[in-house]
Amino acid sequence: MTDIQMLKRQHDIVGIIGRTVQLKKSGSRFVGLCPLHKDENPSLVIYPQQQSFHCFGCGESGDVIAWIEKSVGVDFKTALALLGNLPECEPQPLFKAQPKRFKSISTAAAKYWHGKLGKRRTYFHNRGFADNTIDREQFGFDGRRYVIPLWTGVPQESKLAAVKLRRDDEGEVKRLQENGLEGETLRSALKLIPKYILRGSYNPLLYCYWRVKGEETIFVFFGEFDCALAIQFGLPACSPVHGANSWQKDWGSKYLRYAKEMIIIPDRGEREQGFIAKSLIGGHAKVFKWPDGNFNDFNDYILQGETSASFLQLCQEQELTDFSTV
Numbered sequence: 001m002t003d004i005q006m007l008k009r010q011h012d013i014v015g016i017i018g019r020t021v022q023l024k025k026s027g028s029r030f031v032g033l034c035p036l037h038k039d040e041n042p043s044l045v046i047y048p049q050q051q052s053f054h055c056f057g058c059g060e061s062g063d064v065i066a067w068i069e070k071s072v073g074v075d076f077k078t079a080l081a082l083l084g085n086l087p088e089c090e091p092q093p094l095f096k097a098q099p100k101r102f103k104s105i106s107t108a109a110a111k112y113w114h115g116k117l118g119k120r121r122t123y124f125h126n127r128g129f130a131d132n133t134i135d136r137e138q139f140g141f142d143g144r145r146y147v148i149p150l151w152t153g154v155p156q157e158s159k160l161a162a163v164k165l166r167r168d169d170e171g172e173v174k175r176l177q178e179n180g181l182e183g184e185t186l187r188s189a190l191k192l193i194p195k196y197i198l199r200g201s202y203n204p205l206l207y208c209y210w211r212v213k214g215e216e217t218i219f220v221f222f223g224e225f226d227c228a229l230a231i232q233f234g235l236p237a238c239s240p241v242h243g244a245n246s247w248q249k250d251w252g253s254k255y256l257r258y259a260k261e262m263i264i265i266p267d268r269g270e271r272e273q274g275f276i277a278k279s280l281i282g283g284h285a286k287v288f289k290w291p292d293g294n295f296n297d298f299n300d301y302i303l304q305g306e307t308s309a310s311f312l313q314l315c316q317e318q319e320l321t322d323f324s325t326v
Contacts, residue, residue: 004065007083013051013064016086017044020071020191036060036070072188074181081179082189087197105160105200110149113140113163120146123168127225128302133232144168148224150200150241154210162200164224164241167193198241204248205241209255212236218256220264220285222273226298233308244276252282263288263315268296288318 014023014030021044023030034044034055043057054061060070068079117124117134120141124134136155140147145165152158172193176186208227212218215236221227223239230237238255240246244266256262262285266274274287291314295301301311 004080007080008051008064011064011083011086012048013053013067014046014048016064016192017046017053017067019194020188034058034060068192072192073185074189078179078181082176082192085175085179086193105163107156107160110138110140110147110160110163113142113147114138116141116143127299128229128232130232133228137228141168144171145197150205150207150224160200161203161205162198162241165197165199167195204246206248206251206255207239207241209238209251212238212259213255214258216258216260218259218262220262220277220281221298222266222270222277223297223299226265229299229302230308233302233311235308235311240277244273244280247277247280249280260284262286265298286318288315 017023017032018030021032021035023032023046024042028047028049030046030048031042032044032046033039033042034057036044036055037058039055039057041057044053044055046053052061052063053067060066062070065076065079065083068074068082069076072079072082074082114135117140121131121134123146124139129139138149138155140149142165145168148164148166149155149160150162150164152161169190172190173186176189181189207224208231211231217236219230219235219237221230221237221239222243224241227237227239252259262281264274264277264281264285265288266272266277268290271287271289278285278287290296293301293304295304298311
């Protein structure tokens, strides 16, 4: 097997194209709107078994390397270099399937990555985190990406179920510039690098469930940073690591049995995720709607100088409206 063949095997074409195109499964194939031309009806078809794509609108086709060439606008050599610089991409398992088993990640690894933060601690400061939160959660840096440890219980007092790796935008932009990319080509290439990568267990996880046990009012976020920041500001918060669809029915009896009110906080523009979670959680859940303003999520809200008290006031004001309306 050649190096190029090995590289292609390590990067599933559905996963690569799915980073920039919303795909829908159709039988054994995936379809979506082709970004290579003005496409109003899904004409892009991806064939997982052949690891290839074809657009019935513009006629473009090929393998994962050809896709990078066409979508980013680079030559074969540059596309090959970009693919080699991407993390391995394997198809994500469906939650309806039997959960996969992975080797556990050592807590010593989390401590090591935390110890490598150094000056990069500033990244978390700029997101509103205090040092005690950074140290409690053991946020870290693995040499290329920021590390969010996903504990099975109280941080540092429990095992590590998985880690979520957050893209270092500044570092990735520098690498792309070193490859001669700039402008729109650079921005297109950056989109191919996943913002988050999960390493460890694919079993559904409820981040910070330990913080909401016994609470009567619980805030459900869709993101570990929003959740950890809410906890820093005194709010009982949790977050389903794998998104709204991963909410498990037994979480209610395990962690949320005393909850009388659950307020779901989706990001602006992603409120449908809140209603998906509401349908799984039950009738006592409410979906929050961000008011007009220059903030997309709780992190933005706090960084603009707002407080947990003003956020709670927003929630109370929304109780006068129908939470079930969009």
